Amino acid sequence: MIFENSFAFAKQLDEQDALNHFRDKFYIPIINGNECIYFTGNSLGLQPKTTQDYVLNELEDWASFGVEGHFHARQPWFSYHEMFPQLLTKIVGALPEEIVVMNQLTVNLHLLMASFYQPTKERYKIICEAKAFPSDQYAFETQAKFHGLDPGRVIIEVAPRDGEPVIRTEDILSTIKQHADETAVVIFSGVNYYNGQVFDMDAITKAAHEAGAYCGFDLAHAAGNIELHLHDWDVDFACWCSYKYLNSGPGGVAGAFIHQRHITNTALPRLAGWWGHDKETRFKMEKGFNPIATAEGWQLSNAPILSMAAHKASLDNFEEAGIENLIAKGKMLSDYLFFIIEEINAGSAEKKITIITPKENKGCQVSMLMLEKGKEVFDTLKQNGVLADWREPNVIRVAPVPLYNTFEDIWKFGEIVKLILNKD
Numbered sequence: 001m002i003f004e005n006s007f008a009f010a011k012q013l014d015e016q017d018a019l020n021h022f023r024d025k026f027y028i029p030i031i032n033g034n035e036c037i038y039f040t041g042n043s044l045g046l047q048p049k050t051t052q053d054y055v056l057n058e059l060e061d062w063a064s065f066g067v068e069g070h071f072h073a074r075q076p077w078f079s080y081h082e083m084f085p086q087l088l089t090k091i092v093g094a095l096p097e098e099i100v101v102m103n104q105l106t107v108n109l110h111l112l113m114a115s116f117y118q119p120t121k122e123r124y125k126i127i128c129e130a131k132a133f134p135s136d137q138y139a140f141e142t143q144a145k146f147h148g149l150d151p152g153r154v155i156i157e158v159a160p161r162d163g164e165p166v167i168r169t170e171d172i173l174s175t176i177k178q179h180a181d182e183t184a185v186v187i188f189s190g191v192n193y194y195n196g197q198v199f200d201m202d203a204i205t206k207a208a209h210e211a212g213a214y215c216g217f218d219l220a221h222a223a224g225n226i227e228l229h230l231h232d233w234d235v236d237f238a239c240w241c242s243y244k245y246l247n248s249g250p251g252g253v254a255g256a257f258i259h260q261r262h263i264t265n266t267a268l269p270r271l272a273g274w275w276g277h278d279k280e281t282r283f284k285m286e287k288g289f290n291p292i293a294t295a296e297g298w299q300l301s302n303a304p305i306l307s308m309a310a311h312k313a314s315l316d317n318f319e320e321a322g323i324e325n326l327i328a329k330g331k332m333l334s335d336y337l338f339f340i341i342e343e344i345n346a347g348s349a350e351k352k353i354t355i356i357t358p359k360e361n362k363g364c365q366v367s368m369l370m371l372e373k374g375k376e377v378f379d380t381l382k383q384n385g386v387l388a389d390w391r392e393p394n395v396i397r398v399a400p401v402p403l404y405n406t407f408e409d410i411w412k413f414g415e416i417v418k419l420i421l422n423k424d
């Protein structure tokens, strides 16, 4: 599509957008008396207007039934989590039995590593991206230490080449090959949180398997954002949070994927709890862990219903909108944002912004490296009711999301940034 940098054009794209009405299903935060332009859905997605009712229903059922709510609530708590795999199959590209909603993201990463990171004398390395999200870095570091190993020997990071903003796929694949005999597991994010780069999960998984290693992904910035085919790519395990693109509330319940070929493998080590135990015999409270033969077998605790109610409210919106439609619109929004930023550069004597997000391998997020006035641009955006995200030393992350952002939002953003940069 040929884009134009005008209010009328942006407005026209919004009018043609079949998902435009979904914006009304969200609470948009107010800044200075007006609805803000919210570009931080990659950090904390906005609240659907239905969420309060969903949560309130569970509070009411708790009030009405007490413990009996486990079986007599409108959605009995005993099986509440069983609603989620079906709602997530298309979002993560997996079979229902491969998905479980439980815990929180970093907890799930550790639980999955307990199963899939089993270092031996020969195979002990973890290959990952340089500058992974800190929680993941700490998880890798402490997993190594937990097994009595030196993280410096265990963790192999793949970095961008000097002067390049993104990691080349060929460098990831050659690093895996180079360490093939010593690698236990390869773990990347699906979308890097800083520069928004989408990794080639299919190719990375194949390379890991050729090396004889397991392969897993942290999909915090990928779930609900980009196309995922975890089952078909043959990924061994994955985890994600629900509060970023999935709009399920601060600290919301997270998800995990374990490939079909592993879910009944009782030889895989795991850290167990009673909620992963066979449902028929769970309440016999007997010795001997007998895991459920699906990803549910990795559950530890009984389900956090209030947080799950918020997750359900949000996933019902995704179901109604259709993930394919959302991904298509998200791509168009970020393409338009790219265009608007390039227009700003083209309109001034020298380049003001370097986009560090790869144009072809991105989801909703576009990261701008500010060559001048970074903090001033960020602060002025905020004063003008635009919420973006600042990352040291001088990167502004902007994530227009398809459920509630508009093309007009992006055009307005461009006008404000242009004004600040071109003022002497």
Ligand SMILES: *Cc1c(COP(=O)(O)O)cnc(C)c1O
Residues within 6 Å of the ligand: 104, 105, 106, 107, 133, 135, 136, 189, 193, 218, 220, 221, 241
């Ligand atoms: C957001 C994010 C986290 C946050 O972890 P929590 O356990 O949800 O606090 C971890 N890893 C990545 C890659 C993230 O983007």
